[in-house]
Amino acid sequence: MTEQGNLAQIGVVGLAVMGSNLARNFARNGHTVAVYNRSTEKTRNFMANHGAEGDFIPSETITDFVASLEKPRRAIIMVQAGNATDAVIHQLADAMDDGDIIIDGGNALYTDTIRREQEIADRGLNFVGAGISGGEEGALNGPAIMPGGPEKTWEALGPLLESIAANVDGVPCVTHIGPDGAGHFVKMVHNGIEYADMQVIGEAYQLLRYGAGMTPAEIAEVFRTWNAGDLDSYLIDITAEVLAQVDAETGKPLIDLIVDSAGQKGTGRWTVKAALDLGIPVTGIGEAVFARALSGATNQRQATIGNLPSGTLTTLAELGVDRDTFIEDVRRALYASKLVAYAQGFDEITAGSADHNWNVDPRDLATIWRGGCIIRAKFLNRIVEAYNANPELPTLLLDPYFKAELAGLIDSWRRVVTLATQIGQPIPVFASSLSYYDSLRIDRLPAALIQGQRDYFGAHTYQRVDKPGTYHTLWSGNRTEIEA
Ligand code: 6PG
Numbered sequence: 001m002t003e004q005g006n007l008a009q010i011g012v013v014g015l016a017v018m019g020s021n022l023a024r025n026f027a028r029n030g031h032t033v034a035v036y037n038r039s040t041e042k043t044r045n046f047m048a049n050h051g052a053e054g055d056f057i058p059s060e061t062i063t064d065f066v067a068s069l070e071k072p073r074r075a076i077i078m079v080q081a082g083n084a085t086d087a088v089i090h091q092l093a094d095a096m097d098d099g100d101i102i103i104d105g106g107n108a109l110y111t112d113t114i115r116r117e118q119e120i121a122d123r124g125l126n127f128v129g130a131g132i133s134g135g136e137e138g139a140l141n142g143p144a145i146m147p148g149g150p151e152k153t154w155e156a157l158g159p160l161l162e163s164i165a166a167n168v169d170g171v172p173c174v175t176h177i178g179p180d181g182a183g184h185f186v187k188m189v190h191n192g193i194e195y196a197d198m199q200v201i202g203e204a205y206q207l208l209r210y211g212a213g214m215t216p217a218e219i220a221e222v223f224r225t226w227n228a229g230d231l232d233s234y235l236i237d238i239t240a241e242v243l244a245q246v247d248a249e250t251g252k253p254l255i256d257l258i259v260d261s262a263g264q265k266g267t268g269r270w271t272v273k274a275a276l277d278l279g280i281p282v283t284g285i286g287e288a289v290f291a292r293a294l295s296g297a298t299n300q301r302q303a304t305i306g307n308l309p310s311g312t313l314t315t316l317a318e319l320g321v322d323r324d325t326f327i328e329d330v331r332r333a334l335y336a337s338k339l340v341a342y343a344q345g346f347d348e349i350t351a352g353s354a355d356h357n358w359n360v361d362p363r364d365l366a367t368i369w370r371g372g373c374i375i376r377a378k379f380l381n382r383i384v385e386a387y388n389a390n391p392e393l394p395t396l397l398l399d400p401y402f403k404a405e406l407a408g409l410i411d412s413w414r415r416v417v418t419l420a421t422q423i424g425q426p427i428p429v430f431a432s433s434l435s436y437y438d439s440l441r442i443d444r445l446p447a448a449l450i451q452g453q454r455d456y457f458g459a460h461t462y463q464r465v466d467k468p469g470t471y472h473t474l475w476s477g478n479r480t481e482i483e484a
Contacts, residue, residue: 006032006057007032007057007068007069007070008031008032008033008034008055008057008068008069008070009026009031009032009033009069009070009074009160010026010031010033010034010069010074010075010076010160011033011034011035011036011065011066011068011069011073011074011075011076012026012033012034012035012036012075012076012078013036013037013062013065013075013076013077013078013079013088013092014037014038014077014078014079014088015035015036015037015042015043015045015046015078016042016078016079017136017139018078018105018132018136018139019037019076019078019079019105020046020050021136021137021139021140022076022078022105022132022139022140022143022164023035023046023050023056024050024053024054024140025139025140025141025142025143025164026054026160026163026164027050027053027054027055027056028053028054029163029164030054030163031054031055031160031163032054032055032056032057033054033055033056033057034056034057034058034059034065034068034069034075035047035056035057035058035059035065036058036059036060036061036062036064036065038088040060043058043059043060044058046058062091062092062094062095063095065095066092066095066096067095069100071097071099071100072099072100072101072126072156073096073097073100073101074100074101074103074156074157074160075092075096075100075101075102075103076103076104076105076130077089077092077102077103077104077105077106078105078106079106080106081106081107081108081109081112081266085104085106085108085112085116086116089102089104089116089119089120089127093120093123093125096125097124097125098124098125099124099125099126100125100126101125101126101127101128101149101153101156101157102120102125102126102127102128103127103128103129103130103147103149103157104116104127104128104129104130104184105130105132107131107184107187107188107191107265107266107267108129108184109184109188109266109270110129110181110182110184110185110188110270110274111181113127113129113148113180113181113183113184114180114181114356116129117129117148117149117150117180117181118180121150126149126150126152126153127149128147128148128149128150128153128157128183129147129148129149129180129181129183129184130145130146130147130148130149130161130183130184131145131146131147131183131184131186131187131188131190132144132145132146132187133145133146133187133190133191133369133372133373133374133375134166134372134373134374135374138166138372138373138374141166142164142165142166142167142173142371142372143164143165143166143173143372143373144165144166144173144174144368144369144371144372144373144376145161145164145165145173145174145368145372146174146177146183146184146186146187146190146365146368147161147174147175147176147177147183148176148177148178148179148180148181148182148183148184148185148358149179149180149183150179151176151179153176154176158174158176161174162174165368165372166371166372166373166376167371168370168371171367171370172368173367173368173369173370173371173372173373174368175364175367175368177358177360177364177365178353178356178358178359178360179358180356180358181356182353182356182358182360185274185349185352185353185356185358186349186360186365187267188267188270188271188274189271189345189348189349189352190345190365190369190373190374190375191267191268191271191374192267192268192270192271192272192275192282192285192288192289192345192348193285193341193342193345193375194235194268194374194375195264195268195271195285195288195289195292196284196285196287196288196337196338196341196344196345196429197233197235197338197341197375198235198288199284199287199288199291199292199428199429200284200288200334200337200338200341200429200430201223201235201236201239201334202291203334203337203426203427203428203429203430204330204331204333204334205219205239205243206425206426206427207326207330207416207419207420207425207427208222208327208330210423210425211316211326211419211420211423211425212316212323212326212327215253216243216244216253216255216256217243217244217253219243220239220240220241220243220244221240222327223236223237223239223240223243224240226331226334227240230335230378230379230405231331231334231335231338231377231379232377232378232379233375233376233377233378233379234373234374234375234376234377235374235375235377242254242255243255260295261295261296261298262291262292262295262296263292263296264289264292264293268285268288268289268292269289271285271289271345271348272285272286272289274348274352275344275348278348278351278352278355279351280344280347280348280351281344281347281436282341282344282345282347282348283340283344283432283433283435283436284337284340284341284344284429284432284433284436285341285344285345286432287428287429287432288341288428288429290428291426291428291429310424311424313422313423313424314422314423315423316419316423319419319422321419326419328412329412329413329415329416329419330412330416331412332408332409332412332413332416333409333412333413333416333417333427333430334430335405335409336406336409336410336412336413336433336434336437337413337429337430337433337434339396339397339402339405339406339409340397340433340436340437341429341433342383342396343395343396343397344436346362346365346383346396347395349362349365350362361387361391362383362387362391363384363387363388363391366380366381366383366384366387367380367384370384382399382401382402383396385399385401386399386401386402395440397437397440406437410437413430413434414434416430417430417431417434451463455472455473455475456473456475459472459484461484469483470483470484471483471484472484
């Protein structure tokens with residue numbers, strides 16, 4: 001019983017697996033939880049299956065659901081992103097009072113969140129777009145949570161969210177990220193990094209499988225070993241599990257029976273679109289999104305598989321490459337490319353935060369991403385340390401720790417990119433990340449030539465390295481230079 005009678009501290013709207021698991025997580029942590037689903041059958045099923053796990057107040061109408069919440073009312077919406085979200089938000093808002101809080105825990109597009117927050121603020125209520133990561137298991141046992149919205153809502157929400165979030169070294173994997181769309185923006189970039197992380201793992205697998213000729217079971221063992229070192233992470237861990245899985249029906253490795261066409265629901269694509277608008281090169285994430293798109297271009301691939309000239313290919317054996325050395329080189333290429341993807345993701349967050357005046361602290365993200373979320377990894381501790389040492393780092397790659405790591409990775413990385421090209425295996429993120437790295441590192445880029453070309457055909461002007469000012473060459477005249 002609460003001060004306000006038998007009311008719930010939190011409500012969950014939408015009882016599909018994520019919503020249902022989140023509701024159970026709140027209940028397990030001692031909260032009374034109001035639950036509502038558009039189809040009453042789902043609510044009844046939820047109560048039949050999980051009602052005994054804690055204190056739940058089920059409702060069959062939104063009005064009853066809202067009435068069962070203690071004030072300020074807090075309701076988390078866990079419905080599929082899109083129009084359904086708008087409908088539920090407004091139904092809730094109709095039944096709520098000033099100061100109540102509507103939380104959207106889905107993967108909403110951050111610009112929708114900004115719009116929704118404004119609409120809800122205009123009605124005297126609070127709207128919080130919260131990124132929640134960790135999948136179904138995380139929702140139940142401890143996700144990473146990235147709430148945005150008005151800072152004042154943190155007082156009413158913080159303790160509740162902290163009680164259900166994952167916890168690393170006593171620190172809950174949740175914090176107020178920043179105002180309006182900040183939470184969903186960083187969750188979007190989290191997912192973009194997730195795409196790149198998954199793709200670099202995929203590229204490593206591809207090279208070990210079709211370059212080194214290893215079996216899925218052997219590669220699973222390699223990933224298990226990697227998981228004990230710098231690459232220790234959830235995604236490496238589950239990769240070993242997937243690769244070790246044997247199909248019960250055929251006795252073959254499951255991986256060989258899964259169609260090689262990767263799905264995507266949109267957050268990776270959104271990350272790249274937002275980065276394009278911000279002018280931030282998230283090349284690793286971009287290549288990862290495009291790699292999924294290419295894998296799904298079924299008609300095109302049907303026409304091209306085995307039907308395009310490969311040129312003269314060789315094998316690692318012909319090149320005399322030692323298998324163990326190659327495995328270690330691939331590990332290092334994966335690590336370096338992953339570093340680039342994280343550096344680019346953090347660049348996008350910094351730029352997005354500056355563009356929207358959100359004041360997002362990159363250390364907060366690195367801290368809460370250490371647990372609960374899909375990209376949880378040991379090396380996030382290093383990112384926290386990097387930003388602690390220098391909050392103004394121009395790129396994560398320049399942090400002394402990562403710089404030293406890169407010194408130990410770079411030769412392997414170059415070897416892997418070269419070998420992959422020679423054996424004809426695609427490594428879009430390994431290769432583009434290395435080009436990105438070299439582009440940052442060298443002192444002259446071909447952009448000078450592009451400026452010359454732009455000036456030639458469009459009088460777009462250029463600047464000189466040896467004196468200030470803006471110049472144009474009279475290309476179609478006597479080719480003298482004038483100050484523009
Ligand atoms: C998470 C995940 C989760 C989901 C994404 C990606 O953080 O828990 O990112 O949000 O896996 O929707 O899904 P797609 O790969 O289908 O785009």
